[in-house]
Amino acid sequence: MNWIEIGTLSDIPLRGARCVKTPQGKIAVFRTAENDVFAIEDHCPHKGGPLSQGIVHGRAVTCPLHNWVISLESGKALGADEGEVRTIPVKNEGGKLFIALERLMLAAAE
């Protein structure tokens, strides 16, 4: 895995998100109320809404455009909606956050 440092846990508000710009587009990095960190593509499977701008609750986020609820763990739409967004490996080492972009790069090379 090619881990890239993106900042610290405290950079993200509790129950909030920040964006990371990459050559493959934006990635949304979330921090839940329990301080768990998740990263998914910042692109709702419905109409491409910026998920990083949504309201974070439990381990899910509600898209700001049309209120789809996306699981941060699986990237899958919850409830009656169907769709899926790519999840990105992320790790928290003593407050420092890293993401792995390998999968993204591979996907781009396909």
Added chain:
Amino acid sequence: MAKQKLVVVGAGMASGRMLEHLFEAAPDAFDVTLFGAEPRGNYNRIMLSPVLAGEKTYGEIVTHDAAWYAEQGVNCRFGETVTKIDRKGKFVVTAKGETPYDKLVVATGSAPFIIPVAGKDLPGVRAFRDLDDVEAMVAAAGKPNAKAVVIGGGLLGLEAAAALRLRGMEVVVLHLMGHLMERQLDPAAGYLLQKELESRGIRVHCKAQTKAILGTDHVEAVLLDDGTTYPADLVVMAVGIRPEVRIANDAGLHVERGIVVNDQMVASDPDILAVGECVEHENICYGLVAPLYDMAKVVAKTLVKEDAAFRPVETATQLKVTGVSLYSAGDFAEAPDREEIVLRDASAGIYKRLVLKENRILGAVLYGETGDGAWFFDMLRKGTDVKEMRETLIFGQAYQGGSPLDPMAAVAALPDDAEICGCNGVCKGKIVGTINERGLTSLDDVRAHTKASASCGSCTGLVEQLMTLTLGDKYNPAAVQPMCGCTDLGHDDVRRLIKAKGLKTIPAVMQELEWKTSCGCAKCRPALNYYLVCDWPDEYADDYQSRYINERVHANIQKDGTYSVVPRMWGGVTSSKELRAIADVVDKFNVPMVKVTGGQRIDLLGIEKEDLPAVWADLGQAGFVSGQAYAKGLRTVKTCVGSDWCRFGTQDSTGLGIRIEKFMWGSWTPAKLKMAVSGCPRNCAEATCKDIGVICVDSGFEIHFAGAAGLDIKGTEVLGLVKTEDQALEHIVALTQMYREQARYLERIYKWAKRVGLDEIRRQIMDDAEKRKAYFDRFVFSQKFAQVDPWSERVSGKDKHEFNPMATVEYRQAAE
């Protein structure tokens, strides 16, 4: 055995009900042919007033549609008028030929009485009798500044007048007698009713003798004996009805005012029965629905050869004008051997009068508060001796026998034969019995099986109380819609508990009120955040993560993830300096779209999130603050140019609009709050479709509220008239605060107002100076914490993280 042929002439309410009973008793006894002059099935004629008022649609008042008749195997001949009954040959005649019968039921109803004056046949003169009349009236009301004259101040005339007024017409009611509804009301109650109607802008002219209806090819005015003329685009004749007996007369049946029938509803020919308003029984003709339904029952029984007898009944009357409570029953003429008990409460607009003879109730008139109507009426019909409770009788049932002021106890105490539904003559025992026998649990079921509350609906509350009594916990009349899946509590309970338990953070609310999820969802969190901001303005720390993105970054997210920016333009007024600053921002940031909004401001669309603070910094230099165009909060106050420039302007509407906006900006509200101030009734600022609007008039400021021009379109309601700008501001602010404290999150003013009642809002804001002041003060206090420009805050660094990416990963870095 061959089926008997039954012909029914008339497809109105009595006929429909009669067929219902008939098919219930003997579904296969008759081949039924039904003639109806109207080209449609049966509908609930008493509900035409709500249809005229726009409160109901035709579809909602249909009782028997074509499908129902088809299901019962009825041969429907709608739109075909029976012109003759041949009693010898036993057939009826229509334009299409002869139809034989074994039994004939005449249900021709009644015809509106048209007073024989010149001009009565002019186009634009209508009765108020059927759906065609309603449609004609609605069309007339659609014209701008349309004027209506209603002749007749009885039940029907007043319902028509109120409905036409609701549709925006100027309405005059002409009434021959000295006071309105003289058959049901005594002069005092008539006076209260007249005041109420006048306060709604309806003009009432009593002792008005109509001399002629004027006009050449359409009605233009009504002329009275005393020389008064009232211009009119529509004249509604509602002076009374007469039984429609022409074909019965021609056939040589015994007819007086109506078709004379015996107790079995059989006319002077043993094979002909009659039902409804065309009937005369023991010298009485009936026009109210309850006795007609009694007749229908008897006709059906007579047809299937069961014993039944129709007996004269006392009737009670209610006026179906939204917001007017009026009940009358029995006989209340004064006479030497009669006594009366009167209760007046002028400030509350309550008037009650009972007429007694030998300790028995003969008549009851209730105005303003009619909850005890059914109780009085029950005693009236039974001739109950009221001697023991005379002292407290007028206060109603709740004050009798030491029982508590509990409506449930009152309903529980009613005897089984107490009438609950006056329209359909359904008593308590029948409702309770049917609920138990059939295991009914919903109001709709009870309506379907008992007919109670299925006609005018004014007894719905009583029926629901009976359901609660009978079913206990199984029936929950006000089944509360939970806020969201995270809780079982509704918005109102949550708001109440936040105050009662002093909950001041979102986690505290979730903990104390036993939220089912760890940290809520996107529905409940913004609502809770608002409730806490509203209730504890000085103590609560706003939780940005519980706000929708627009309110978090103070701009409007667009479909492509960019934002739009709307600076505040007080009252819609701007300057060359401001416009230059906007132009410079547009150039500097390559803003792709500049658009004028509906709220008199300028919208800059397509701005990247990262650019927002820089855009705001430049706009701030020119003195702009956030327009909060994204907020569930005060948006714009739209204005016209008013008396400063306009030749029609009566007040400085621009100045007032700016003053309101400067006073109220920054406040959070349950849903967006849009306002407007128009300088005269021409209303160029379109104030009458806003959440709150002001129409300036010569005598002051007319304050409006509860309009809508979005998913729903709705004209405003009038809150009241005040004399000065200061008063206007105080009333508007108080109203806003009442709304802030009571409404559910995302509930616009018009929906909240509908829920709590316009009268209650007027009472608290217009009439109760102390309450108004308290609301005003609480708003002013909360503004101390709200009026901070969010843009300049962020320009100086607040929430920096919101606007910048956390990191930027370069291609090289990612590829390593």
